[in-house]
Amino acid sequence: MKNLIGILALAVLLSSCGNSSGGGDKKSKNVSLTAAGATFPLPFYNLAIKNYSSNTGTLLTYGGVGSGGGIRSLTDKVVDFGATDAFLSDDKEAEMPAEIVHIPTCIGAVVIAYSLPGVEDLNLSNENLQDIFLGRITNWNDSKLKETNPGIELPDLAVTVVHRSDGSGTTYIFSDFMSKISSEWERVVGRGKSLKWPVGLGGKGNPGVAGTIKQTAGAIGYIGSEFAFAQKIPVAQVENSAGKYVTPSLESISAAAQGEIPVDTKVMLTCSSDPDAYPISGFTWLILYKEQAYDGRSKVQAEETLKFLSWIIEKDAQALAQQVNYAPLPEKTVAQARKILGSVVFDGQPIVQ
Amino acid sequence: MNPTKTVLVLASVVVVLITAGMMYSLTSGAIPVFKEFGLRFIVSSEWNPTEGREDYGALPFIVGTVLTSVIAIILCFPLAFSTSLFIGEYYRGTRMASITGTMVDMLAGIPSIVYGLWGFYVLRPMIVAFGWSAQGFSIFTAGVVLAIMIIPYATSITTEIIKMVSNDLKEAAYSLGATRREVIFSVIIPNARSGIFTSYILAFGRALGETMAVTMLIGNSNIVPKGIFQSGNTMASVIANQFGEADGLKLSALVAIGLLLFVITGIINGIGKLIIKKYSV
Numbered sequence: 001m002k003n004l005i006g007i008l009a010l011a012v013l014l015s016s017c018g019n020s021s022g023g024g025d026k027k028s029k030n031v032s033l034t035a036a037g038a039t040f041p042l043p044f045y046n047l048a049i050k051n052y053s054s055n056t057g058t059l060l061t062y063g064g065v066g067s068g069g070g071i072r073s074l075t076d077k078v079v080d081f082g083a084t085d086a087f088l089s090d091d092k093e094a095e096m097p098a099e100i101v102h103i104p105t106c107i108g109a110v111v112i113a114y115s116l117p118g119v120e121d122l123n124l125s126n127e128n129l130q131d132i133f134l135g136r137i138t139n140w141n142d143s144k145l146k147e148t149n150p151g152i153e154l155p156d157l158a159v160t161v162v163h164r165s166d167g168s169g170t171t172y173i174f175s176d177f178m179s180k181i182s183s184e185w186e187r188v189v190g191r192g193k194s195l196k197w198p199v200g201l202g203g204k205g206n207p208g209v210a211g212t213i214k215q216t217a218g219a220i221g222y223i224g225s226e227f228a229f230a231q232k233i234p235v236a237q238v239e240n241s242a243g244k245y246v247t248p249s250l251e252s253i254s255a256a257a258q259g260e261i262p263v264d265t266k267v268m269l270t271c272s273s274d275p276d277a278y279p280i281s282g283f284t285w286l287i288l289y290k291e292q293a294y295d296g297r298s299k300v301q302a303e304e305t306l307k308f309l310s311w312i313i314e315k316d317a318q319a320l321a322q323q324v325n326y327a328p329l330p331e332k333t334v335a336q337a338r339k340i341l342g343s344v345v346f347d348g349q350p351i352v353q
Numbered sequence: 354m355n356p357t358k359t360v361l362v363l364a365s366v367v368v369v370l371i372t373a374g375m376m377y378s379l380t381s382g383a384i385p386v387f388k389e390f391g392l393r394f395i396v397s398s399e400w401n402p403t404e405g406r407e408d409y410g411a412l413p414f415i416v417g418t419v420l421t422s423v424i425a426i427i428l429c430f431p432l433a434f435s436t437s438l439f440i441g442e443y444y445r446g447t448r449m450a451s452i453t454g455t456m457v458d459m460l461a462g463i464p465s466i467v468y469g470l471w472g473f474y475v476l477r478p479m480i481v482a483f484g485w486s487a488q489g490f491s492i493f494t495a496g497v498v499l500a501i502m503i504i505p506y507a508t509s510i511t512t513e514i515i516k517m518v519s520n521d522l523k524e525a526a527y528s529l530g531a532t533r534r535e536v537i538f539s540v541i542i543p544n545a546r547s548g549i550f551t552s553y554i555l556a557f558g559r560a561l562g563e564t565m566a567v568t569m570l571i572g573n574s575n576i577v578p579k580g581i582f583q584s585g586n587t588m589a590s591v592i593a594n595q596f597g598e599a600d601g602l603k604l605s606a607l608v609a610i611g612l613l614l615f616v617i618t619g620i621i622n623g624i625g626k627l628i629i630k631k632y633s634v
Binding site: 039065066067068069071072158160165166167168169189190191192193194195196197200201202203204208211212215216219 | 399400401402403404405406473474477478487488489490568569572573574575584586594595597598599600
């Protein structure tokens, strides 16, 4: 009886999918996939999913509930795959009900936005960033800032630090960078999706932080690069590992992934050794179970999941990423991601050939 | 049992079950954090969500919530009470009163986010211009917007209560030569005080739980504010902000804050009921 209801429900679902998707050649395999997680890559995933659904007829829903929510949803097995901006530590991975894999999908960055009337060009050294965000530089005419910005008229204006009030992968990437450039930051604040801030105001989400910065003369804060680029918000040049002041751009962000990447791609790209790299960059990942046969999932469901993941790392989808201001994965990383996808199995059999 | 009675009993049981269920899930969710920190969770001002150094104390949020709500109710009272007297007594039944009444009720229908936007773009720059706070994000800014938000709740109930005071009493007072002011202070207010008090308790409860507008204006600093022109955070606001990326102990801390908010609201309602019992006539 239960089976019968299940089949009926499936039939209804399939027929309704068939109706709504319309075109596309692969109508026979209409499956619906669900995913949830990070909001940082949300514009990219939305665009990618829209394109993918209209081309293949596969229904895909992505809930931007935050990386934490994505991991929870995958733990509870209510989604086909999750998304996260911070890779799961080995300890966290051990807490999952089964082995998972990380698939990088694109590279984002965190930019330093500021609001200083009359100043259009701002260089920030690592020491400047440390002192500003630890609350030691409190005025824009501080001599330390003048040193790194010769020839620029810095106003006599109080520094207002603005940070995220919600937990966020953006904060994680930023604090990871800060911990790498400043041992004092690592000791006092540390890295995390939300932090105990020594100074500053909190704004909710990128729009909240950007809005607060824009409305407050003398404000400085960090925002996701995709949001800053799309909104054309003025951003500072940041000193990288080579001592060069780098303007964040898709090229300089992509350069951050040119270095050595571990096989499982679980690495923070902050402070890349590449001399042209923008230092506050990071991968964002999709996560899924290595063994796809769980909770009575059908093989078709697993195949469709993998098909989407194999598509999102390749050229077509990566071009979409650039349209919404994310840096594409370098060829080397794509090859690594392919290999990881090849290790995903259904009942012990590899799914991608 | 007759059908009407059955429906009534069932409906009441469901409501009681929902409240009990919420109490249960909040309590069970809060257990880990109370196990870890004990009562220190309530009195500690340390809020550190960084992994490996996790330490949670709800004091900054309790203080923020109480301060914003108290500011709101203090600012709300003179405005709301005068408006109630205006609509319910002085200009009772006139066109003027009905227009004013409708306008006040409209305030209740404006979504919280719109109050937040107004506060962000209009009120906040004013606070900066007055020089009260450098950025304008403060406990006080949030309190002012909360005050405006709770005015309709306090006003409309108070108006009804004032209207309900028996005409016989008022006429008797007038016939003894009382002035209008004497009627208001010696007849209307003493007769309506428990109802008036209830309406402010309701308004206060509403201020305690308000989230979105507060988040946009309070500055979201997780510290105990040193003054009302400093930034801070409230219980509802921190839950809304941090829930998305929370897990483990942090999630438990947020649920525990929810439980505390529930308890504080309960305590205030309880105090309100006690006072009403004492002063009702």
